[in-house]
Amino acid sequence: MTPIDKLIVHFRKSITLTDDEAEIVGGCFTIVELKKKEILLYEGDLSSHMRFISDGCLRSYYMDEDTKEHIIQFGIEDWWINDLYSYLTNTPSKQFVQAIENSVVLQIHKDKLNDLYNNVPAVERFFRFKFEKAYVSLQERTINAMSKTAEEHYLDFRTKHRDIEQRVPQYMIASYLGITPEFLSKLRKNISQ
Amino acid sequence: MTPIDKLIVHFRKSITLTDDEAEIVGGCFTIVELKKKEILLYEGDLSSHMRFISDGCLRSYYMDEDTKEHIIQFGIEDWWINDLYSYLTNTPSKQFVQAIENSVVLQIHKDKLNDLYNNVPAVERFFRFKFEKAYVSLQERTINAMSKTAEEHYLDFRTKHRDIEQRVPQYMIASYLGITPEFLSKLRKNISQ
DNA sequence: AGGGAATCTTAATGTAGGTTAATAACGACT
DNA sequence: AGTCGTTATTAACCTACATTAAGATTCCCT
Structure with a gap:
């Protein structure tokens, strides 16, 4: 096409x-x-x-x-x-x-x-x-x-935009969410435990 | 009219x-x-x-x-x-x-x-x-x-919406700016000194 | 394969703004 | 003028997130 x-x-x-x-x-x-x-x-x-x-x-x-x-x-x-x-x-x-x-x-x-x-x-x-x-x-x-809190934003983003999450680097997702990459990394650690 | x-x-x-x-x-x-x-x-x-x-x-x-x-x-x-x-x-x-x-x-x-x-x-x-x-x-x-920081938001609001600022209670302005009335009160104190 | 760039993680420390709670000032109605 | 509800201030303490700086990991290029 x-x-x-x-x-x-x-x-x-x-x-x-x-x-x-x-x-x-x-x-x-x-x-x-x-x-x-x-x-x-x-x-x-x-x-x-x-x-x-x-x-x-x-x-x-x-x-x-x-x-x-x-x-x-x-x-x-x-x-x-x-x-x-x-x-x-x-x-x-x-x-x-x-x-x-x-x-x-x-x-x-x-x-x-x-x-x-x-x-x-x-x-x-x-x-x-x-x-x-x-x-x-x-x-x-x-x-x-x-x-909402940053963790909620991240979880929302993941469920709403799985497709995008898999294609863009994590620090860009952090930027979109309005937090630092370091803090997103920490959030992900907490979530997965 | x-x-x-x-x-x-x-x-x-x-x-x-x-x-x-x-x-x-x-x-x-x-x-x-x-x-x-x-x-x-x-x-x-x-x-x-x-x-x-x-x-x-x-x-x-x-x-x-x-x-x-x-x-x-x-x-x-x-x-x-x-x-x-x-x-x-x-x-x-x-x-x-x-x-x-x-x-x-x-x-x-x-x-x-x-x-x-x-x-x-x-x-x-x-x-x-x-x-x-x-x-x-x-x-x-x-x-x-x-x-921007909360103080900047407040100053922006004051210059852009003087008319409104004078008509609505301060705690509503705080709510519009996304901060607590207590914190707005503190900001105002700092600004005026 | 290997070396440099890009990306991600960890941890220590700092700060903007929230929470709680008490008091003060204001304003409107009788 | 006095009372009650509404609004504003102050101060002590708390928390979510930022900053800095150092490694660790992955990616990509020749």
Whole structure:
């Protein structure tokens, strides 16, 4: 299955597209191939594309006071990854997006997407849902962060994202959870005894 | 100025409405008057309205394990307040929305709002912006929470929300910041010396 | 196979913020 | 003005997690 095929299958999980529409939609995206560690979006760049992961694994993260990395999101096949903040506000990104493995990403420019909204209305509905879901999962994460302990966060992550846990180094999981790798190591020791 | 007038003025800050359209829009909202401490939305309720604050001050919060309250949002005149999570996912709310002062709220049911989208398209654009902004400010808050200290959060809050700071009790600000009132008290002492 | 980089673990020590509990100050109602 | 409920402060002690620094382990490259 080509990356574009995967994208169409992905769209068709939540909206209906005729074959003609699928053709149009597929034609609006461009392929980006990334080597492990390659950076797709730099801090300071304007994020003007929506990005679909066809293959591989990426992360978005930001640096606080130019030192420590904080991972905001992981993404694997069939997910979208972006700095939505920058995309929505047209301001320079505060985040990086980097490939953790060799990856294939399909992206569409904001302007082209706006045209597509007019030509294929179902796509607009798709992205409205997408933004709503993005909000919902961000709120879930924010609320959990406020009331749970680090060990609970880790256990939650393990049950919700087994697939990711097995593909990314442990210190990145620590960063995503907002703790140090040393402390995660200690937690794991406690848990397994 | 009536509550409905305030609402229309509010809409017209980001979209254009003819007088006829304004008439239609205004007619879709209903007024809710709340006494101080009265609860507008209970945990477990379905949040099926969008709610505009015409007068007063409210908060949304959730309870963790039926004990401690965590404030998620404050709202004053000219803001919207809701459990967007429940509204968007049609699931029972995990939050309460409560009046901190006597307040006047204008609300519109989801179904009516969906009709309104068809009759007055500008309204749909208004709410798309609203959801985008909600996402953006939630992400800002989440990222800040990860990298800043409690004292920084408090100082940020003071500069960004002076108006709110002067209207709500200090222990609620502590709850919003995710710290105990005792610790906020200590911070304030350090800051003022 | 072997050497360097990347990742993970362990342990000692430090600190931001929580808990408990008591007291103080404020505010609103009669 | 006095009383009661609400809100704010103080101080002693506690805990979850960070920091530092040293090894141990695994991974990958030629």
